[in-house]
Amino acid sequence: MHDTQQWITDGGIETALVDRLGQDLPEFAAFVLLDSAEGRRALREYYAPFVDLADAAGLPIVLDTPTWRANPDWGALLGADDAHLERINEDAAAFVREVADELAPDAEVVVNGCVGPRYDEFEAEQRMTAEEAQSYHAPQIAALAAAGADRITAVTALDAAEGIGVARAAMALRVPAYVSFTVGADGRLADGSSIAEAIAVSDAATGGGIEAYLVNCAHPSEVAAGLGDGSAALSRITGFRLNAARDGDDGAGDEPGDFAAGVLALRDLAPNARVFGGCCGTDAPHIDALAGLLRGAPASSR
Numbered sequence: 001m002h003d004t005q006q007w008i009t010d011g012g013i014e015t016a017l018v019d020r021l022g023q024d025l026p027e028f029a030a031f032v033l034l035d036s037a038e039g040r041r042a043l044r045e046y047y048a049p050f051v052d053l054a055d056a057a058g059l060p061i062v063l064d065t066p067t068w069r070a071n072p073d074w075g076a077l078l079g080a081d082d083a084h085l086e087r088i089n090e091d092a093a094a095f096v097r098e099v100a101d102e103l104a105p106d107a108e109v110v111v112n113g114c115v116g117p118r119y120d121e122f123e124a125e126q127r128m129t130a131e132e133a134q135s136y137h138a139p140q141i142a143a144l145a146a147a148g149a150d151r152i153t154a155v156t157a158l159d160a161a162e163g164i165g166v167a168r169a170a171m172a173l174r175v176p177a178y179v180s181f182t183v184g185a186d187g188r189l190a191d192g193s194s195i196a197e198a199i200a201v202s203d204a205a206t207g208g209g210i211e212a213y214l215v216n217c218a219h220p221s222e223v224a225a226g227l228g229d230g231s232a233a234l235s236r237i238t239g240f241r242l243n244a245a246r247d248g249d250d251g252a253g254d255e256p257g258d259f260a261a262g263v264l265a266l267r268d269l270a271p272n273a274r275v276f277g278g279c280c281g282t283d284a285p286h287i288d289a290l291a292g293l294l295r296g297a298p299a300s301s302r
Contacts, residue, residue, distance in 0.1 A: 007275040032078060040270055136165070152182060163210075
């Protein structure tokens with residue numbers, strides 16, 4: 001990525017597939033759609049408006065693979081063994097690339113290999129060391145890399161250790177590694193650490209090998225609460241993929257214009273951020289609103 005280039009991403013794939021496209025996602029797993037022609041059509045319909053608006057706006061875009069759940073524990077719940085998961089992860093990266101090339105062959109697209117957490121909740125007895133996380137996530141990362149994913153991101157990381165493990169597995173394959181933390185209503189990670197503390201620990205453990213950090217799956221106001229300490233570590237944050245609603249709130253959440261303004265306001269706290277997109281409850285209108293503001297926004301000063 002160019003240091004000063006502004007980027008958009010796609011939105012909240014699982015919620016958009018359910019709400020816009022009427023898909024049933026067992027265990028909130030989008031990867032199951034790759035196993036049927038109907039599911040693949042739905043995935044194409046999900047990605048299409050994001051690719052189209054990026055092309056029309058002249059903005060580069062990061063597209064996540066539909067693989068947030070495509071790891072061994074979640075796969076087992078869905079009847080997917082190791083061989084099935086290897087095929088699915090490879091297929092996912094190739095599929096996203098094919099859709100982007102078909103719809104907008106001249107657009108600048110990064111295919112991001114999305115690696116979700118092993119567990120949704122933070123429980124001390126379930127947490128992995130960085131070494132355990134590296135071993136656990138390595139097969140998924142290898143499959144995504146083999147199919148040509150441009151980079152790997154630990155998405156919705158609950159603590160530094162799992163992000164470190166994912167990053168190390170990607171780095172071992174010489175694939176750019178990113179870590180995207182999630183925070184609660186208090187702006188802190190599930191283990192109680194601040195965003196800045198998690199970044200510092202992760203950088204120390206990887207020798208600075210992680211390309212950059214993001215925050216996802218939280219409302220802009222919750223992220224703002226976690227960025228207020230002014231730590232130098234926050235300069236390592238280069239993006240946000242956020243929710244339209246606050247933690248625990250029902251309903252659609254912020255309207256697209258309010259959402260976009262809230263996301264871009266975070267640049268005051270993380271001035272090197274240049275990648276902006278959505279997570280739960282967001283869809284093409286939210287990203288369109290972001291693109292509209294970015295077209296008139298000054299480039300990052302990084």
